[in-house]
Amino acid sequence: MSFDRLNAYRIMWIMVFFDLPTETKKDRKNYAVFRKRIMSDGFQMFQFSMYIRHCSSRENMEVHIQRVKKILPPKGHIGIMSVTDKQ
Numbered sequence: 001m002s003f004d005r006l007n008a009y010r011i012m013w014i015m016v017f018f019d020l021p022t023e024t025k026k027d028r029k030n031y032a033v034f035r036k037r038i039m040s041d042g043f044q045m046f047q048f049s050m051y052i053r054h055c056s057s058r059e060n061m062e063v064h065i066q067r068v069k070k071i072l073p074p075k076g077h078i079g080i081m082s083v084t085d086k087q
Contacts, residue, residue, distance in 0.1 A: 011085035012061040014053045016043060016068055020076035030073040037071045 016038060021027040041064060043051035055061040061082055072078060 010057055012055040012058055013083050013085065014043075014055060014061055014064055014068075015046070015081045015083070016051045016053075017079040017081070018049050018076060020049075020073060020078075027075065030075070034071060034073050038068060041067050 018034070020031045020034065022031055038051055039045075041053070043053045046052045053064060055064060065080055065082070068078075068080060
């Protein structure tokens, strides 16, 4: 029987950085919807416009990155960075 142990090289962190416009009512709505959706996916605020999420594996990380990509608002700048726990 083989056990796949968690180690600091398999555990991943996802960071989502964003700069979204808030000039119009529609822009503010898009900002609020994006923020609420990433928070409902388990992301936590690290700083303003920077959210992080812990993932137990690289495969789990890919799932959450795809979820973020599906909810991107039409305007603004968004960056996604992933690092291992060891980094």
